[in-house]
Amino acid sequence: METMLRASEVSKRFVLHNQGGVELPVLKQASFSVNQGECLVLNGRSGSGKSTLLRALYGNYLVDSGRIEVKTQGYWLDIASATPRAILQLRRNTIGWVSQFLRVIPRVSALDVVMQPLLDVGGDAKHAKHKAQQLLERLNVPSHLWALAPATFSGGEQQRVNIARGFILDYPVLLLDEPTASLDSTNASAVVELIDQAKQRGAAVVGIFHDSQVREQVADRLYDLSTQDTTVQG
Amino acid sequence: MTAINSVISRPSAAQMKVQAEIHGQADRPLLVVDALSKLYAPGKGFSEVSFALYSGEVLGIVGESGSGKSTLLQALSGRLKPDAGSVLYRGYAQGDQGDQMNDLYGMPESERRRLLRTEWGVVHQHPMDGLRPRVSAGGNIGERLMAKGLSHYGNIREQALRWLSDVEIDQGRVDDLPTTFSGGMQQRLQIARNLVTHPQLIFMDEPTGGLDVSVQARLLDLLRRLVNELNLSVIIVTHDLAVARLLADRLMVMKQSRVVESGLTDQVLDDPQHPYTQLLVSSVLQN
Known part of the structure; x- marks a missing residue:
């Protein structure tokens, strides 16, 4: 299968200027690649840099050195050196992000939150609405909540709205930051099913999963960040 | 929400973006600012500011009061002549057939005023202004x-x-x-x-500044929708990082008349590099 994402010798340290200039090295020469239809799980103890690496893949964190290349519309784009405009474009049509935290916007309904990414790429409103409803149904978000703004939803409901939003577009690359954290087993397996479907249609998936059962279900390979010299395990 | 139905019935931002991409306009900036400076005193005003703004983009300018962000906005919007540097704007100058880059401070005063009344808009902090x-x-x-x-x-x-x-x-x-x-x-x-x-470019100076929090939320939501649906380009000055996060695609952080950091909004706020930006971000109460 075709490679969609490749990280080459990615290093990052945090410099805390207002705390005595403390330097925290987090990523050291991280290198891996992900193919279509494959799920790479970032593995390692808390604080090993999984989250930092995932955020760097989305352009949310800068890196000090190395390249993060994504195939987008037939070309390779290096996120580590791309302009903000290019990254925004990439996020619209190539890289999807699902985290457990929904950034709630006042007065925007759950349905609109889910539909938005599809509308942003010029999708038909009717189709977007239909797809959003299907996803919310699959993730067991009660239909009487769909027209409401998620600000008053429970944490689990907000999380599932966010997951629906992440899966409304068939992104070629999906980044998942503990999408099943704090979900019950029914909902967790609904998410696993969505991930499996994404893989089947050829998405390259990179994720963090603390739940070992979910991890075993979705992972094709693990990338271990615990050890100093990060190596890919087959 | 039915309130802005009439807005929704116009071509969507996404459709307009696709149009712009087809016509190659998306790759040409709407506004190009080069080494723009205006200093009243050392550290008062703004110095050596350069950036390009594209169609449909929202640029946030953040920083503490007195950092020069409002003064910069005045100069960008043709209301304050800078000491040095240039502001180029892509638009239809009177009498021109096609669009071209026009030097904002090279054009006659009357033309600048025409721009402000038609293709541009300015939203002041105090509405009665x-x-x-x-x-x-x-x-x-x-x-x-x-x-x-x-x-x-x-x-x-x-x-x-x-x-x-x-x-x-x-x-x-x-x-x-x-x-x-x-x-x-x-x-x-x-x-x-x-x-x-239907202006192309809107300048906003702390548009939510003097409002109660509940009123602010409503206004922000309205602004967000209008920006999306009309594919507006916006330069917004704010000291409120939550407002910046909600509305802006990109941020410039100003301190003592200089831009100390710029980048993608979420990157600047989540992984700030400059000591001042780190201080600004860490000073916000989490909720």
């Missing part, structure tokens, strides 16, 4: 249409009514003076007054 107190709400909206050459009273009134409901003001208030409106309504009226001529 941008409204006429002795003219009705409808008249405030209609004025810019008349500046663009419209003269049919019925059409102007019809558009004014539509814009009132687009910004969630009861159409029954069309003949009332803005001085009888609440602060939040005045701010929404000022926005309607600016948007009625």
Whole structure:
């Protein structure tokens, strides 16, 4: 299968200027690649840099050195050196992000939150609405909540709205930051099913999963960040 | 939400973006600012500011008060002549056939004023700075249409009514003076007054500044929708990082008249690099 994402010798340290200039090295020469239809799980103890690496893949964190290349519309784009405009474009049509935290916007309904990414790429409103409803149904978000703004939803409901939003577009690359954290087993397996479907249609998936059962279900390979010299395990 | 139905019925931002991409306009900046400076005193004003703004982009300028961000906005919007540097704007200068880059401070004063009344808009922090107190709400909206050459009273009134409901003001208030409106309504009226001529570029100076939190949320949501649906380019000055996160695609962080950091909004706020940006971000109370 075709490679969609490749990280080459990615290093990052945090410099805390207002705390005595403390330097925290987090990523050291991280290198891996992900193919279509494959799920790479970032593995390692808390604080090993999984989250930092995932955020760097989305352009949310800068890196000090190395390249993060994504195939987008037939070309390779290096996120580590791309302009903000290019990254925004990439996020619209190539890289999807699902985290457990929904950034709630006042007065925007759950349905609109889910539909938005599809509308942003010029999708038909009717189709977007239909797809959003299907996803919310699959993730067991009660239909009487769909027209409401998620600000008053429970944490689990907000999380599932966010997951629906992440899966409304068939992104070629999906980044998942503990999408099943704090979900019950029914909902967790609904998410696993969505991930499996994404893989089947050829998405390259990179994720963090603390739940070992979910991890075993979705992972094709693990990338271990615990050890100093990060190596890919087959 | 049915409030801005009439806005939704126009081509969507995404459709317009696709159009712009087809015509190659998306790759050409709308505004190019090069080494722009205006210093009243050392550290007072702004110095060596350069950036390019593209169609449909929202640029946030953040920083503490006195950092020069409002002064910069004045110069960018043609209201304050800089000491050095240039502002190039892609638009239709009077008499030109096609679009081209025009030097904002190389054009006659009258042309700059025309720009501000038609293709550009300015939303002031204090709404009454941008409204006429002795003219009705409808008249405030209609004025810019008349500046663009419209003269049919019925059409102007019809558009004014539509814009009132687009910004969630009861159409029954069309003949009332803005001085009888609440602060939040005045701010929404000022926005309607600016948007009625379908400007390409809007400058906003702390648009939510003087408003109560609940009123702020409503205004922010309205701004976010309008920006999306009209594919507006916006330069917004704010000291409120939550406002910046909600509205801006990109940020410039200013400190003592200089841009100390710039980048993608979420990257600047989540992984700030400059000591001042780190201080700014870490000073916000988490909720």
